[in-house]
Amino acid sequence: MANKIIVENLNKTYYLFEQDWKILQWIFTGKGYSKVREVLKDISFNVQDGEVVGLIGKNGAGKSTLMKIIAGIAFPTSGSITVKGKVGALINLSAGFNPDYSGRKNIYYKGTIMGMSKTEIDNIIDDIQEFVDLGEYFERPVRMYSSGMSARLGFALAVYCNPEIVIVDEVLAVGDKAFQQKSRAKVVELFQAGKAIVFSSHSDRLIEEFCTRVIYLREGRIAYDGDVKEGLRMYNEDISKGKAAVPC
Amino acid sequence: MIKAIRFVIKEHKNSYRQIVKMALINTEKQTVRSSLGILWTYLHDIVYILVFVMFRLLISGYGNIDGINSIAYLLTGLIPWFFISDMLNQGSRSIRANKGIVQSIRFPVVILPTIEVLSIIFRRFFTFFILIIVITAFGYLECFDILLFLYYFFAMVCLMISMNLLLSAFVAVSEDFYQLYQAFVRVMIYSLPIMWSFDRVDSVAVHVLLRINPMVYIIKGFRNVFIQGMTQDFWYTVYFWIAILIIFCLGCYSQQKLNKYYSDLV
Incomplete structure (x- = not known):
């Protein structure tokens, strides 16, 4: 089993600015931000192929930021991340x-x-058309779509572009019930094909259904990394302790 | 600084195919809903030209500027200006307008301004033909020098890409800057030698101030392509390329500095 994602001592800091123009000052002088917010602190973990990692944690714990960093959309402030293969x-x-x-x-x-490339898309377009199952709407402008329909289109493209690592951020609930079942089946298929999957959800049931491992993020740190049941137990315990959080 | 320049060039080199493809798509994007499509761009231009020519004729008659027919003078300035103003408007907004891409798709953000510049070249390609036709009709096409034309076109694209690297970074992070810059672009047409000649300014200080803007070089240059006897002086050419180099360096620096933060800040 090869490591697909290697994260070492990763930190992510957001710079907060009182006014937008201070960003310009910051570009040239490095000063001008009013606060720094550390969203991820000293994160280290590996993901191997065939693993389905569930990310759990409260809102603002850093789940989405971590996923964006893995996807190559955001960048870590310090530490390193190696992602092998297409995301x-x-x-x-x-x-x-x-x-x-x-x-x-x-x-x-x-x-x-x-x-x-165009040929790459040519190869998958028929599969996508079949998968999204939009009928004649497939040839109509997307502005006429319902939000569920355009999400289906996005889902199909992301899973059919032949990724080796799949990142799922709270989106398995898109579309109607039929499509949900289909998309779950597709995720299971990817998982069985040995792709590494990182998965975030607030639904305990989904996490238990899919994941082989759980990472629990608490205020930007990894509070637990390992067995699914144990991680969920810890998370739920924390929630019932802190009254502010809303249990799911 | 060297690192920043290398970064920007590397990103462009790695995804040059994507740049061309996306520029073509962008060209199409703006025309897809209208039945006249790309023709609208040219219809706008023609209306604009007609209004300017009419006012010119009403106010100062069919006179000469710098010893040139005023209409020919106006048109040779106005048409490069169409390119410049479009590129400045679209290019500076390129990162901000593509917020969705920046925030949720892995994408080399640095190439966005270049994509816009290229897509405007594709879309406006025929504008120069309008110019050539009209200028010929006025009997002013004396010396269309294709090499000179290509040189000034190249100079214009260089300037626009450099400026847009810098501007798009600033506009992406600061709404205030965007508003300020918009106001600036609106008055810019009057500070360029499009409708009037700088020779009418006596004060040396004002003259220098006006010529600081490197776009003056482009506008004058294109006039030189179509009409004889408007050559640029050597030192202004030197100044122009140094200005581009400085803007380009600053642009690369800002882009590299902000690149890691776009998805957080935009």
Whole structure:
């Protein structure tokens, strides 16, 4: 089993600015920010292929930031991250679509943004069309889609672009029930094909159903890394202790 | 600084195919919903040109500027200006306008301004043909020098890419800067030798101040392509390329500095 994601001593700090123009000052002088917020502190872990890692934690614990860093969208402030292989990021699914293009054209459009060549997209377009199951809407402009429909399109592209690592940020609940079942089945298929999956959700049931391992993030640190049941137990215990958090 | 320049060039080199493809897509994007499509760009231009020519004729008659037919003078300045103003408007907003991409897709953000510049070249390609036709109609096409034309076109693209590297970084992070800059672009047309000649300014200080803007070089240069006897002086050429180099370096520096933070800040 080879390591797909290697994270070592990763820190992520957000600089907060009182006013936007202070960012300009900061570019040249390095000063001007009013606060720093450390969202991720000293994170280290490895993910091997065939593993499905569930990320749990309260809102603001750093789950999404960590996923964005793995997807190569955001960058760590210090520490290192090595990601081996193509990442299919299921983050903000309808981003990057042009509302005036048809579903088919948008697949080509977003595929190009993601750096795919035309032949690569040609190879998967039929599978995507079948998977999204939009019927005649596939040839209609995306602005006519319901939000669930455009999310389906985004989901399909991310899983069919032949990724080796899949990042799923709270999106398995897109679409109607039929599509949810389909998308779960697809994720299971990816998992069985030996892809590494990092998965975040607030649903204990989903985590238990899919994950082989759980990482519990508490205020930017890894509080627990290991067995699914134990991680969830710890998380739920913390929630019942702190009254502020809303249990899911 | 060297590191920043190397970074920007490397990102462009790695994804040059993507740049061309996305520029083509962007060109199409703005025309997909209208039935006239790309023709709108040219219709806008024609209306704009007609308004300017009419006012010119109403106010100062069919006179000469710098010894040139005023209409020919106006058009040779106005058409490069169409390119410049479009590139400045679209290019400076490129990162901000593509927020969705920056925040949720892995993408080399540095190439966004270049994509915009390229897509405007594709879209506006025929604008120069309008110019050539009109200028010929006025009997002013004396010396269309293709080499000189390509040189000034290249100079314009260099300037626009450099400026957009810098501007798009600033605009992406600061709304205030964007507003300030918009106001600046609006008055810029009057500070360039498009409708009037700098020779009418007596004060040396004002003259120098106006010529600091490197776009003056482009506008004058294109006039030189179409009409004889408007050559640039050597030192201004030197100044122009030094200015580009400085803007380019600053642009690369800002881009490299902000690159890691775009997804957090935009």
